[in-house]
Amino acid sequence: MTSQDTGHAAPPLDPHGAASSRRPGWDAIREAVRASAVFLLLAGLLIVFSVAQPAFLTVGNLMSILQGVSVVAIIGAGVTVTLAIGGFDLSVGAVAASSVMAASYAMIVLGLDATETVPLVVAFGALVGLFNALLIVRLRVPDLLATLSTMFLLTGLQLIPTAGRSISAGLILPDGTTATGRVDPAFLLIGRSSLWGTIPVPVVLMAAFAVVLFVLTEKTRFGRVLFATGGNEIAARLAGANTARIKIIAYSLSGALASVGGIIVAARVGRGDVSSGASLLMDSVAASLIGFAVLGLRRPNVFGTIIGAVFVGVLLNGLTMLNAPYYTQDFIKGAVLVGALALTYGVARNRA
């Protein structure tokens, strides 16, 4: 693809801009295979699972796979946005988990309804993102460390209002009184209903966010500056970009999307469970990293993240149907991630 020497000197070859990507036959084939590898594997999985287990390839099962990955895909899309600016948001899992608690608290303890709870929780997520951005942009804390401490902070914070109890109707508060609210049935529709009885609402939300974020990152000038900030911040700033503002927006977006994920979880389980969202961080980060391998882009991209999430979902669902034990799931996810990263960085990389 590109030159092998990108550090200091100009690429030693190509005296007159002849394309180094214009290579004969078998490099092109290798490149094409690498670009479509994730899709080929996905197709392979679908075929193997449908042959081995006829119940796999039904609309109901496919929708349940998509519903299962929707939360991870939406949160992963937010992580992807922070990866695009050259950062990393480790707090998304904690934001999602505390959004589950916040949504339940808002309805059960404060007695709010769905139309009040949803904007409130999304605002909470965005505010956490803003806090991350404050640490990173103003105080210059490195991204990983800043979001790691936010993760810690939130994991503890979500336990304080209820003294460590999960939130459900009739919760006894720390001051001894009993909570009087209940989960708004309208709120539960977000997690439990389907369009035309077939497409679950979380799947619709996932598709909507995927399209919006794909267009935003790949087709707009905002997206261009987003990637410019992550690719070469100095160059972006010297071209007149306000990179601080871009970073603030990226982290706020990531926080808000993580809280949307939390809302979907809360609406599905119908209560504020202190242990919810334990695996969300790892799964969504994995989805966005697997996304690097999709289309052979080797960079964060929203489309790849969605495909990455779906890929893991299909694999786990199929294996579960074939009676793979539950405790092997994390191992399988890890193996997929390692394979995807090897594909992105190692296999077929130009080593001229």
Added chain:
Amino acid sequence: MPLLDIRSISLSFGSTRALDAASLRVETGEIVALMGANGAGKSTLVKILSGVQNADGGEILWKESPYAPASPAEAARAGVVTVHQSTDVVGIPDLTVADALLLDRFIDGRQPFFLSSASVRRSAARLLKDTGIDLPLDRRFGDLGTADRQLVAIARARSNKAELLILDEPTASLSSLESHRLYALLQGLKAQGLAILYISHRTADLQALADRVVVLRNGRDVGHFARPIDFDAAIEAMIGRPLPTTETRAAAAPGTPLLQLRGVMLRPDGVPFDLTLHEGEIVAITGVLGAGKSRLLSTLFGVYPLPSGTMTLAGLPYRPRGPADAIAAGVVMAAEDRHRSSFMPPGWPGESIAETISLPHLSRWYPAGLIDARRESREAATAIERLGIKARGPNASVWSLSGGNQQKVVLGRWDAADSRILLLDEPFQGVDVGARQDIIDALRRQRGRATLIVTSDPDEAHAVADRVLTLSRHTIETFTHRDTRALPAFRDQKEDA
């Protein structure tokens, strides 16, 4: 018999022939200069000699036996040491110069396992004494300038019994004073019997040093010149066409003042100076490293606040709070080191010629926010056509271009919209002579603005500018007209550079 005898070696990458039966000989105690435009195959030749890559045709004889080192360490053991252009890999920033000098001895075990700072300092001092090079042993390596870092690398090579020293554009970022110090050192090493392969396209270097000049073009050796060397012929062999003349332009009458600096200080403790740029003129500023050249341009571009003084742009007060402000006012800058300051990394969105050009213009070209790739492709095609950029097309990656064409892309970026002041920081770094002339011609054609260029090479400054100024210790020192070739400021410079 020659020390090094390269016999028609070739190396191809896919369909690109980086080296195509190139031949070259170096004798003991001789300085051979290797010239060539970017992409001519110089770097590839160096990589083969230093064991980074292997040739796929031809043969190399080193002291009359076949030579094909598998790694830089093997090449160094044979006596071939390369000093690369980027010198920050020579030592570790937080360790001392003495440590840097002995670094390879720590690794291969020639130094004892247990060390004290006194024993390290003693060994390093002995090493310097043997090589006749003077360096401050106790300073942090990270505080050294490029020139001193090169000396560290050369001293280390010398102490390792190097017999052939390969220097890759060593003066690219040196001031003229530092360059002269290097010339003297290299002449001394040559007198001791060291062979030197010297890569550069600066005529000043070659005039001072070269016993012979070998010219590479498109991977072939197209010219061999012995003393007295005809440099015009060598340069014509290098670019493959007759040398363009720089003297053909009409002296432009200066237009109205565009940018006026009054009592400006670049540092709170600096000496205030005035500077006026007129419409239609090209002004060059030279000066040693650290004289404040980049600081001046960055301040004009709003990267640093102005400590004191006033700036007026076309009669109105000008005080940019950042690059965005400056660009909006029509003051644009192509900063030093285009890879770091203007390009996106390879494989990342924004690496194409079109996207590189459009980055500062996105909000004007796409007010609705959605990108229409045809618009930026059109603008890039215009730039490719007008500046003679050699590329597959607007969507080619900037990383597939030679240094000269990359610089043209950077220039095309700022030509894509009207500007009043164009600031160029070392625009000819890694740009071959042919492309440099194209860029100079393009700058001359644009007479609606003022252009301010800073460069550490006085020859370049005189080749491009209507007016040449010298910056020293953060203030403008001397006014020289472009035909006055004498540069007193350089001669009088104390060794505090």
